[in-house]
Amino acid sequence: MSETSRNIVLSIRGVNKTFGGLKALSNIDLEIEEGKTHAIIGPNGAGKSTLLNTCIGRIRPDSGSIRFLDHDLTGGNMKPHDINQLGISRVFQTPEIFPELSLLNNVMIPAFAHKEGIFRFNPFSALRNEKAIEEETMSLLEDFGMADQAHHHAGNLSRGNKRRLELAMCLIQHPKLLLLDEPTAGMARHDTNRTIELLEKIKQSGMTKVIIEHDMHVVFSLADRISVLAQGAIIAEGEPNEIKGHPKVREAYLGSAEI
Amino acid sequence: MQTIVASSRARDILLLALFSVVVLTAPLWATTIGAGYPDLLQKFAVFGLFAIGYNLLFGLTGYLSFGHAAFLGVGSYATVWSFKLLTMNVIPAVLLSVAISALFALVIGFLSLRRTGIYFSILTLAFAQMSYNLAYSVLTPITNGETGLRVLRNDPRVLDAALGVQVEGSPLADLFGITLTGYSGFYFCALLLILGFRVSLRIFRSPFGMKLVAIKSNQTRMEYTGFNPQPYLLSAFVISGMYAGLAGSLMAIVDPLAGAERMQWTASGEVVLMTILGGVGTLIGPVIGAATIKYFENIFSSFNDQVLQQAFDFLPDWLADFMVTIISPFVGDGWHLTLGALFMVIIIILPGGMMEGFRRIAALFGRKPVKEGQA
Numbered sequence: 001m002s003e004t005s006r007n008i009v010l011s012i013r014g015v016n017k018t019f020g021g022l023k024a025l026s027n028i029d030l031e032i033e034e035g036k037t038h039a040i041i042g043p044n045g046a047g048k049s050t051l052l053n054t055c056i057g058r059i060r061p062d063s064g065s066i067r068f069l070d071h072d073l074t075g076g077n078m079k080p081h082d083i084n085q086l087g088i089s090r091v092f093q094t095p096e097i098f099p100e101l102s103l104l105n106n107v108m109i110p111a112f113a114h115k116e117g118i119f120r121f122n123p124f125s126a127l128r129n130e131k132a133i134e135e136e137t138m139s140l141l142e143d144f145g146m147a148d149q150a151h152h153h154a155g156n157l158s159r160g161n162k163r164r165l166e167l168a169m170c171l172i173q174h175p176k177l178l179l180l181d182e183p184t185a186g187m188a189r190h191d192t193n194r195t196i197e198l199l200e201k202i203k204q205s206g207m208t209k210v211i212i213e214h215d216m217h218v219v220f221s222l223a224d225r226i227s228v229l230a231q232g233a234i235i236a237e238g239e240p241n242e243i244k245g246h247p248k249v250r251e252a253y254l255g256s257a258e259i
Numbered sequence: 260m261q262t263i264v265a266s267s268r269a270r271d272i273l274l275l276a277l278f279s280v281v282v283l284t285a286p287l288w289a290t291t292i293g294a295g296y297p298d299l300l301q302k303f304a305v306f307g308l309f310a311i312g313y314n315l316l317f318g319l320t321g322y323l324s325f326g327h328a329a330f331l332g333v334g335s336y337a338t339v340w341s342f343k344l345l346t347m348n349v350i351p352a353v354l355l356s357v358a359i360s361a362l363f364a365l366v367i368g369f370l371s372l373r374r375t376g377i378y379f380s381i382l383t384l385a386f387a388q389m390s391y392n393l394a395y396s397v398l399t400p401i402t403n404g405e406t407g408l409r410v411l412r413n414d415p416r417v418l419d420a421a422l423g424v425q426v427e428g429s430p431l432a433d434l435f436g437i438t439l440t441g442y443s444g445f446y447f448c449a450l451l452l453i454l455g456f457r458v459s460l461r462i463f464r465s466p467f468g469m470k471l472v473a474i475k476s477n478q479t480r481m482e483y484t485g486f487n488p489q490p491y492l493l494s495a496f497v498i499s500g501m502y503a504g505l506a507g508s509l510m511a512i513v514d515p516l517a518g519a520e521r522m523q524w525t526a527s528g529e530v531v532l533m534t535i536l537g538g539v540g541t542l543i544g545p546v547i548g549a550a551t552i553k554y555f556e557n558i559f560s561s562f563n564d565q566v567l568q569q570a571f572d573f574l575p576d577w578l579a580d581f582m583v584t585i586i587s588p589f590v591g592d593g594w595h596l597t598l599g600a601l602f603m604v605i606i607i608i609l610p611g612g613m614m615e616g617f618r619r620i621a622a623l624f625g626r627k628p629v630k631e632g633q634a
Contacts, residue, residue, distance in 0.1 A: 084485035096483065098476035101469075109473050112466055113485035121494055123467040128268065130466060169484070 007034035015064030035206040042229035087176035095162035099155030107137045114173040160191030180211045297441045303550040304448035310533040310545030312502020318540035321475035326387030330360040330500040332522030334507025346418035360504020368496035394519035407518035432512045444513040538614030562590035
């Protein structure tokens with residue numbers, strides 16, 4: 001089989017989840033291949049966020065299994081820091097950064113987390129001796145075109161720049177899987193385009209990504225593969241070209257967006 | 260707002276040197292503001308230490324504890340017991356106090372940090388009030404209840420007895436033969452204050468300190484960044500509890516007795532006021548806040564109606580009476596009214612405390628404003 005030649009990073013099999021009487025996820029099968037950008041799209045309330053949280057072991061499915069590399073995440077009680085230490089970094093719908101800290105500090109902290117693990121008690125080591133981490137951080141900020149603002153407060157950035165900073169915070173950890181939850185939500189077209197450019201650059205580095213997105217423009221510029229979610233079920237999956245003309249997808253999106 | 264910056268070594272050494280000079284020369288300059296006597300200077304140093312430690316928790320992580328007086332009290336009791344059972348030498352007393360308050364902080368912190376925000380504050384308050392009530396009544400054999408625990412001439416003091424040290428008169432704390440009363444007591448407190456400041460400076464400048472500020476800034480991001488906030492918070496809690504224990508120990512050293520009132524919630528509230536008044540999350544703000552409150556407490560609480568009458572002697576009688584009636588509730592025992600008013604004014608005008616005021620003044624005179632978190 002071709003299974004052996006493809007490396008599956010995240011594998012979800014037969015996952016069901018019901019909240020109260022509401023079927024949030026029904027019989028989801030999903031495989032995320034290494035180095036690919038996999039988009040999950042669907043109308044509001046389709047279960048995208050539930051699926052994302054289930055993927056990383058935050059929500060326990062009623063049935064089915066979830067594997068990330070060699071780890072079984074089906075249990076559903078993973079702590080966020082454990083998830084991160086497995087190699088999954090996450091970009092949120094509203095950027096989660098450290099607004100009171102400088103851009104440099106914002107990116108250095110995840111770099112420390114990557115280096116030190118969940119806890120290290122080192123109150124007497126000096127920050128100024130951490131040259132390697134500082135240099136790595138600065139060069140990443142340069143790649144992002146933000147080096148000149150390295151000592152500014154992150155809270156003063158525009159929303160688009162906060163998002164880019166958050167991306168930098170994830171990338172410094174060299175994650176094995178990057179989750180992007182609506183990375184362009186609420187952004188002006190100009191900011192959206194800049195974000196797409198940035199994500200395209202990351203794509204070339206061969207990082208595995210899952211993108212949850214509303215904006216079809218973003219999805220079709222970035223995704224290698226698309227799964228369409230509607231009412232908790234995957235109604236279509238394939239390459240962008242296949243999805244574009246898919247009748248079921250048109251039906252699910254009727255009137256809500258042009259494809 | 261706050262930035263943990265990798266400031267240069269030279270700058271930090273300068274800051275520490277400046278701090279040491281100001282503290283050690285306090286007996287000289289304090290006379291000019293009418294504070295040049297050891298009792299008051301000791302208070303500055305002791306409460307300065309208490310506030311520095313409190314700031315390591317509240318200033319860096321943003322977790323507002325209302326129960327730090329419990330550790331202060333524990334430190335005092337431990338020191339008095341060390342005086343009673345072991346020796347009048349202060350070294351074992353200080354070590355014992357810091358160790359025992361660390362243990363207390365570990366337990367109370369572990370339980371209180373199950374919750375965040377207001378619930379955390381309430382839990383710490385509850386634990387501190389429990390400790391107060393235990394000390395006041397239930398644990399009377401250990402704490403001597405409302406009378407307070409004091410050092411007596413005929414206490415065993417096994418180490419002193421073994422070394423053949425005799426106590427003449429009432430027992431006083433000593434450091435290898437130097438009796439720690441008056442100015443020698445102040446200098447002992449001052450040296451520990453400088454040490455405490457240095458440790459705080461190191462923590463501020465460490466990756467550990469940066470991570471504590473990150474918890475305050477955005478705990479969700481901190482978690483998804485791969486750090487477990489709990490052990491970081493608990494470490495900060497225990498460290499600040501140890502500072503409180505040290506401060507409590509020093510209180511009992513300069514005046515060898517310990518009472519339960521030291522653990523009451525008002526004492527916990529006082530250190531919150533000191534820290535906020537001086538400047539939360541700044542390095543020296545808490546020390547300045549502590550000294551300011553103790554200084555004004557000393558002035559205002561000594562006023563009484565007679566002093567006021569004399570002060571307004573030059574006015575016609577009816578006006579003098581009127582002024583005394585208006586002002587007297589704010590002085591003497593009522594000085595907390597003044598403190599409350601002062602506190603409100605500062606917080607409304609300067610949310611960053613007195614340190615923010617200094618920065619604004621510096622900016623006014625065209626100097627480059629000192630970056631926050633550096634001074």
